[in-house]
Amino acid sequence: MSTIITDDEFKHIAHLSRLTLLPEDGFIIDQLSQAAEYSSVLNELDTANVSPTFQVNHKQNVLREDVILPSLPQSVALSQAAKTSNGYFVTKATIKK
């Protein structure tokens, strides 16, 4: 597995991450490669017949009764938003006109 991250991959990862990187963030590319390189130590361990552990206390399908519980009043829920309109959060448009 190659652990050298190319400039194009780097830009693509930044796009997927919704991050705008600045010129001074350029050092991150080398550190990504270093971390990926360090991770190759895991290949010393045979995991061919090992299942992954995503969660350590193994609780599954945690559900509750489908009843409405008290929640924040709308005005309070909106109180920290930079922009609101008619009782809604204002987001960037996701569909072009």
Added chain:
Amino acid sequence: MNLNQLNLVEARQGLISKQFSSKELVQSCLDQIKKNEASLNSFVTVSEKEALSQAEKADLSKPLGGIPIAVKDNFLTQNIKTTASAKVLDNYLPQYNSTVVQKLVDAGAIIIGKTNMDAWAHGSSTETSDYGSTKNPWNINHLPGGSSGGSAAAISADEAIVSVGSETAGSIRQPASWCGVVGLKPTYGRVSRYGVIAMKSSTDSPGPITKNVEDAATLLEIISGSDPHDATSMDESSWKKPSTLPNLKNIKLGLPLSYFPKEIQPEVKAAILGAVEVFKKLGAEIIELPDILDPKYSIAVYTILQRSEVSSNLARFDGVRYGHDRTFFGQEAKRRIMLGTYSLSSGYYDAYYTKAQKVRTLICQDFDRQFQKVDAIIQPVSPTTALKIGATVGQSMFGELQDMFVEPSSIAGLSGISLPCGFDNNNLPIGLGITCAQKREDLVYQLAKIFEDNTDYHTKKPQL
């Protein structure tokens, strides 16, 4: 002795017997904060007005009635600014309390302030805080550790009576070790994560940082318990500390040989082996664990899984519902989001993320094997004592290396503690790690209490 120097047991006794009032106790902590904050920077926010107002009406019948507590700044506190030491949340006033904070408030505690931390809890130094590093009260040219460095420094400097922090790899135990205080890391799921700004959700574990073992156990009793708001919280109700201590003649303690690599600071190794002697003299059987998995694998597993979960958890910060937009992220957060996105992306997912989760299984199985041989593991918490300010510069895996001995237990969701067990040649504290299986906080508490009762390291205070 000033009131702020009291531990929880002493402060409660003083309040109940009316030797002093909650207002006097709170004021004493506020005075200590004012005196030392310019040099220590333990707090992001000090809630002086609210704390004094609450002290006026303190209900002493409650278990923490009138007690000033310092809360790490990643716990949501209703109407008290909560930033996780990140400028993205510089303007955020939470509309509700995290479960832990609600339990503390219900128990009568008074929040004196929000403590500094590595931004988003990304680190083991507090040096990545967007509000400047906290300094170690034992020597302000040194780091307090992290990410709960502000809570550990605040307790070490007697700026509060008790505090809470959170641990994902070593973020309670490592700063407790570096600041000479007690840090208890509960079993994953013992304490609710609801309202704690998520970092690595599959290991995030809130817990106490205190002046002694008894106070840590008392705090854990209050903040633990099942929470319908956290689907990974345990089904059990609040944890209760045992009322007796065991005879150590019936206890087997494991010494993990791979946790003493040649890079470990000699004084740290000597202090841990000294602690082993204390337990041995009290009758415990010491069993070497020659085949415990090398912690180097946990460093790699943690690095991949932490970044992966961070890239997902930090995706919600878009400045729409609260806080600022994503241009406010600092370099450390950007770096971690980028690596996480990479390891989760198409073509790399199996090679990194799935591989790490499989090795996590091996780490869990390894601990299961070790705990068939021993009741608890005695170990160093960090390979060094507190490093100097600036030590993290250019070190992309600083935190992983400083937490390397406690990372495996966090990855497996175990219970553990760090408590003072010595000092290095520069009078910087050393922490002893005691690690037990999941849900064995009873034994963690008992062993730590026995060690503390037979030593005096916890009574030493930094000269401020």
